[in-house]
Amino acid sequence: MSVPDSxxxxxxxxxxxxxxxxxxxxxxxxxxxxRGSITAVLGPNGAGKTTTLETCEGYRRPQHGLVRVLDLxxxxxxxxxxxxxxxxxxxxxxxxxVRAVEMLRHVASxxxxxxxVAMLVDRLGLGSCGRTPxxxxxxxxxxxxxxxxxxxxRPELVFVDEPTAGMDPQARRTxxxxxxxxxxxxxxxxxxxxxxxxxxxxxxxxxVIDRGRLIASGSPLELTRGGGSSxxxxxxxxxxxxxxxxxxQASLGPGTLVQEINAHSLLITGPADAGTLATxxxxxxxxxxxxxxxxxxxxxxxDVFLQITGRELAV
Amino acid sequence: xxTGTFVPRPGAAPLHRMVLxxxxxxxxxxxxxxxxxLLAVVIPLIVLVxxxxxxxxxxxxxxxxxxxxxxxxxxxxxxMSTSFTSLAIATGFERRYGVLKRLGSSPLPRSGLxxxxxxxxxxxxxxxxxxxxxxxxxxxxxxxxxxxxxxSALATAxxxxxAFASLGLFLAGALRAEATLATANxxxxxxxxxxxxxxxxxxxxxxxxxxxxxxxGALGTGMRTAFLDAGxxxxxxxxxxxxxxxxxxxxxxxxxxx
Numbered sequence: 001m002s003v004p005d006s007x008x009x010x011x012x013x014x015x016x017x018x019x020x021x022x023x024x025x026x027x028x029x030x031x032x033x034x035r036g037s038i039t040a041v042l043g044p045n046g047a048g049k050t051t052t053l054e055t056c057e058g059y060r061r062p063q064h065g066l067v068r069v070l071d072l073x074x075x076x077x078x079x080x081x082x083x084x085x086x087x088x089x090x091x092x093x094x095x096x097x098v099r100a101v102e103m104l105r106h107v108a109s110x111x112x113x114x115x116x117v118a119m120l121v122d123r124l125g126l127g128s129c130g131r132t133p134x135x136x137x138x139x140x141x142x143x144x145x146x147x148x149x150x151x152x153x154r155p156e157l158v159f160v161d162e163p164t165a166g167m168d169p170q171a172r173r174t175x176x177x178x179x180x181x182x183x184x185x186x187x188x189x190x191x192x193x194x195x196x197x198x199x200x201x202x203x204x205x206x207x208v209i210d211r212g213r214l215i216a217s218g219s220p221l222e223l224t225r226g227g228g229s230s231x232x233x234x235x236x237x238x239x240x241x242x243x244x245x246x247x248x249q250a251s252l253g254p255g256t257l258v259q260e261i262n263a264h265s266l267l268i269t270g271p272a273d274a275g276t277l278a279t280x281x282x283x284x285x286x287x288x289x290x291x292x293x294x295x296x297x298x299x300x301x302x303d304v305f306l307q308i309t310g311r312e313l314a315v
Numbered sequence: 316x317x318t319g320t321f322v323p324r325p326g327a328a329p330l331h332r333m334v335l336x337x338x339x340x341x342x343x344x345x346x347x348x349x350x351x352x353l354l355a356v357v358i359p360l361i362v363l364v365x366x367x368x369x370x371x372x373x374x375x376x377x378x379x380x381x382x383x384x385x386x387x388x389x390x391x392x393x394x395m396s397t398s399f400t401s402l403a404i405a406t407g408f409e410r411r412y413g414v415l416k417r418l419g420s421s422p423l424p425r426s427g428l429x430x431x432x433x434x435x436x437x438x439x440x441x442x443x444x445x446x447x448x449x450x451x452x453x454x455x456x457x458x459x460x461x462x463x464x465x466x467s468a469l470a471t472a473x474x475x476x477x478a479f480a481s482l483g484l485f486l487a488g489a490l491r492a493e494a495t496l497a498t499a500n501x502x503x504x505x506x507x508x509x510x511x512x513x514x515x516x517x518x519x520x521x522x523x524x525x526x527x528x529x530x531x532g533a534l535g536t537g538m539r540t541a542f543l544d545a546g547x548x549x550x551x552x553x554x555x556x557x558x559x560x561x562x563x564x565x566x567x568x569x570x571x572x573x
Contacts, residue, residue, distance in 0.1 A: 057420055058420070059416070059419070059420070079424060082327075082420060082421065082422050083325050083326050083327040083422040084323075084325040085325075085420070087417075087420035089413055089416060089417060089420075091413065092412050092413030092414075092416070092417070093412070093413045093414065093416065093417030094412065094413075094414060094417065095344055095408075095409070095412065095414055096408065096412055097344060097347055097348065098340075098344065102340075106336060106337075106340050107421060109328060109332070109333070109336040110327065110328055110333050110336060110337075110421045110422050110423050111325075111326060111327065111328055111422060112324075112325075112326030112327060112328050112329075113324040113325075113326055115320070115321070119320070149417070151321065153325060153326075153421075153422070154321065154322070154323055154324040154325055155323060155325050156323040156325055181320070181321060182321045185319060185320065185321040185322045185323075186321075186322055186323060187321055187323055
């Protein structure tokens, strides 16, 4: 049996709007997910990531706009869609008394051609806790079991919500390797995250959303290269005077961008060469501010988010 | 590292296999739980032995021997404990722990989930009937055995299961898990004591007529008619069918999956 051929996007969301009471969760969101890619939906908590995902998964009916997953309407064609997708919930999803492997076997038994459960247990390092009741698994073990349940049915498309939240570094690496191997075998992956490094390492495409709207899209490289590839972070010991960003911007001239991160630090995006550094040093001297650190680096997705929204992504 | 392991090959298992898997899983989980076992087997046995002893000491007189009178009611109690209390509590916590949400994104349709649950209830009830019936036989139970009686008992148990399961699901789908736990146990205790399930409605004096219209009274009376008189309990079956309709309507209207 083969996967039905289609060249269209795996997921299309057009002008999705969702609100709960007075709270607007999703506010006219548009996004597309290409088949066979890993797409990261990035944003702070409360940005509307989970609501968007749950609408694609058929849990919520779109209040406005269009949602298509594998060319199907997740509400009207739920029965056709569900066998073809895998869903990793952010938490829960198993009986408290069920054993880890028992749960995975159960989910496998609902599918026509499930993966080999023992192989998956081994790959995700769940062997040592296979007979442990779900309620006694660690947070990271529960997350890995949840990922295993999402992929065991050999889906075409997997939605993973914050896949590595609360995992130790070893488990995160294991999870990332599994997701990369899924992509290699042709599985489309949509993941939400608020970890920059996760999006930068895994994603072919990143959609940055904030307050329910799409604010930037592109590959991690495109997003970080746009507007100058280098950054300088200036951190000072005493708070800046309010005029500092404008005055430093005036000293540096066009071609660089100065942004205030907080009262103690500025982000300078532009050519990180000796001339820029000299100008920044001279400015510090003139303004009488004492630099605590002056860091050169590549522009990260964190910086991109900051520059677009004026806020830090860190939660 | 081998490649191609995860190449998509999606598809739902055939419906009957999914339902069987779900029923098997739910049966295992029901039997694994200590409190459930208490509810399912220990309490009915205590009620049976205690009721017979009390009848002897208090000099209660029934038209039949105490064990013959009480056993059908205790079987009804066993059905009620599983199809109402156990089901409500289990489903309440499935909602709380996101199990229903998780299964909601699996290929198992909601009708299949319901069928799996009913399957698990019937298996547990069969085990209860074997234990309670076996104990009763050891205590001298001599039921009226006839085809009509057996069919009637079976029909009463099935309709009783349907009625109580629909009411239990209504409870579980509307309340929080803790509230479901408390309410399901409380209702069970109240019906056990005053719901005409173990003792015939006639033991409750003038209230008996009203109690016969409760699902507990109808279930108990149906079982007694089947096993004491080998008769067809038409009115209790109608009462149970009506409660099934009410419970199904309420559940369909109010059930929240999350």
